Amino acid sequence: MxxxxxxxxxxxxxxxxxxxxxxxxxxLLLNKLSKEYKITLHFKVVADNIPSNKILLKQPEDVIRFxxxxxxxxxxxxxxxxxxxxVNASFATFIDGTTYKIETNKLISDFQxxxxxxxxxxxxxxxxxxxxxxxxxxxxxxxxxxSSITFEKGYKIKESIKLFxxxxxxxxxxxxxxxxxxxxxxPLILNKIYAGFEEDIDLKITNELKxxxxxxxxxxxxxxxxxxxELSFLVPFKIINNFNGxxxxxxxTKVKLVFQVxxxxxxxxxEDSFVVVCDFKNTTQNKLTYLIPKVIEKPKSVNNxxxxxxxxxxxxxx
Numbered sequence: 605m606x607x608x609x610x611x612x613x614x615x616x617x618x619x620x621x622x623x624x625x626x627x628x629x630x631x632l633l634l635n636k637l638s639k640e641y642k643i644t645l646h647f648k649v650v651a652d653n654i655p656s657n658k659i660l661l662k663q664p665e666d667v668i669r670f671x672x673x674x675x676x677x678x679x680x681x682x683x684x685x686x687x688x689x690x691v692n693a694s695f696a697t698f699i700d701g702t703t704y705k706i707e708t709n710k711l712i713s714d715f716q717x718x719x720x721x722x723x724x725x726x727x728x729x730x731x732x733x734x735x736x737x738x739x740x741x742x743x744x745x746x747x748x749x750x751s752s753i754t755f756e757k758g759y760k761i762k763e764s765i766k767l768f769x770x771x772x773x774x775x776x777x778x779x780x781x782x783x784x785x786x787x788x789x790x791p792l793i794l795n796k797i798y799a800g801f802e803e804d805i806d807l808k809i810t811n812e813l814k815x816x817x818x819x820x821x822x823x824x825x826x827x828x829x830x831x832x833x834e835l836s837f838l839v840p841f842k843i844i845n846n847f848n849g850x851x852x853x854x855x856x857t858k859v860k861l862v863f864q865v866x867x868x869x870x871x872x873x874x875e876d877s878f879v880v881v882c883d884f885k886n887t888t889q890n891k892l893t894y895l896i897p898k899v900i901e902k903p904k905s906v907n908n909x910x911x912x913x914x915x916x917x918x919x920x921x922x
Contacts, residue, residue: 642726645670645687651735652690659777660693661702661736668708669729670715675722689718691733699734706733738777745784746771747807747823751792755829759798760907762828762866769823772807776816784812792825802826832907836862837875841897841916845885851921852884859897859916863909877903882916894918 649664668689692714696704708715708728716725747767755761772787789805806822807813838858846852861878879901887895895916899909 640673640675642671642673644729645672647687647689649733650688650690651693653692653694654737655694657740658693658737659740661738661777664691664733664735666730666733668715668733670725671727671729672719673724673726674720689715691735693735693737696735696737702736702738704735704737706735707731708733738779740775741778741781742773742775743781743784744771744773745787748786748788749792749805749825750788750790750808751794751825753792753794754796756796756798758831758833759829760832760864762830763904765825765827767823767825769820772823773819774813774816780812780816784816787813789823789825797829798831800826800828830866830868832864832866833870834862834864835870835873836860837878839875839878839880841880841882843884843895844881845883847885850884853919853921854882854895855917855919856913860912861899861909862912863902863906865903865907866905869903869905873903873906877906880911 647668647670649666649668651660651664654660668691691706691708692711693704693706695710696706699705708731712725712728715728719725747770749765749767751765753761774781774784774787788808788810790808792803792805794801803825804822805825807818807820837860839861840858841854843852843854859880861880865873878899880897880899882895882897884895886892895918896914897911897916899911902909
């Protein structure tokens, strides 16, 4: 029983000792942390407020050193937290190429606001920061559709494939924009089509398009599809540019025009829907012994046409 009481008494003494030791150490630490110190701090630079006609090519690698006056509490905070300071790029002056310089003494008030209210900047050791900026330009590019489309027999696209939008605006550094020559879509693959279609297609992001801003990342592709049939007409032709008024007799007097047309448009088309001419000036200038028939007017619904024969024999009557 006597040994147990001694142990309890001894443990209480240890606890009391430790308590007063902690209080004494804490008081000493608080006293030290509440004092002001002068010290050099290092801050990594982050460019901010980039002018609208410029683009930041890369974040600066510079570090700014400050000689500051701050309490121990604040200094511990700077040790724990990531030390970064924004530098206002609107104060940058051009040096050469893409290099710009920012004089740090012009940004003292900015830096002071970013630091703790109990931290005073005594001196900025590094007098300048260098950043890389390029000229921001914008250019409009037409979109090129990459596609592989097959149709059921007798079906074709009516008029043409529609792209919306058919062009996009790309913005970025001038040197990057200069390397871009085209904008393509990812492949549109459709097989055995017999009806209209509409698809959203992503644009192809090439290496040249990385690091630039695009007004669109995809476009809408649509088309009407209709059944076609093949027709042919015997169509008379005219001789043009016969400046001397020669009496020209041709063999034959009509050409056969073979073409494809939408079924819904057949009733609207006849021989008078086409105008075929032979340019006599072309024949004489090129010293040809024949005339070449050419279609100069046709209905919009007519596709894939050809003329038979391709050469017209002629004689000149006295």
